[in-house]
Amino acid sequence: MTERIPVIEGLFTEGPEGPRLLGSRCVTCATPYFPKSLACHNPSCTEGRMEDAAFGPRGVLFSSAVQNYPPPPPAKYDEPYRPYAVGMVDLAEGLRVLGRIDTPDPSALRGGTPVELSVGHLYRDTEGRDVVTWQFRPC
Ligand SMILES: [Zn+2]
Known part of the structure; x- marks a missing residue:
């Protein structure tokens, strides 16, 4: 079985209830942060x-774009490069998060589409491991 590793440790988890983003929330004013913040930035x-705090899985696509050409380093991807969608998603917890959008037709995405958090393949590393990241898919 292919070993599966997160692109960055500590940003998301795949628990029994499904994937969640790992962030923080201000105890005083309840402002949510992703990634985790050490201090509250609410003036x-x-x-x-x-x-x-853990966030997800429900959200709504705010806007999206198609990454038509390979992103610059340090971004990594499988060869040959295939365009993919990236989007800003408004999570139900009041947080706007950037992520890949898992869809067969990136150019057909529209703002207002309900999406859910998932964890999916980003690239295969030099040791043959499946490097995964958080993403969203229309639901
Ligand atoms: Zn606060």
């Missing part, structure tokens, strides 16, 4: 103690 927040 009207006076205290700003942070706690760990």
Whole structure:
């Protein structure tokens, strides 16, 4: 079986209830952050103690674009390069997150489409491992 590793440790998890993004939330004003933030950046927040929080899986696509050419380093991808969609997703928890959109037709995506968080293949590394990342798919 192919070993599966996250592109970056600590950004997402695949638990029994499905994938979640790992972030934080201000205990005082409830502002959510992804990735985790050590401090609250809400200018009207006076205290700003942070706690760990998990976000997802439901969201709505705000906007999207097609990555038609290979992204510059340090981005990695499988050869031959295949265009993919990236989108800004408004999560139900009040957070706007950037991610790949898993769809067979990237140019057909429209804002307002309901999406759900998933974890999927990003590229195969030099040791043959399946490097995975968070993404969203229309639902
Ligand atoms: Zn705060």
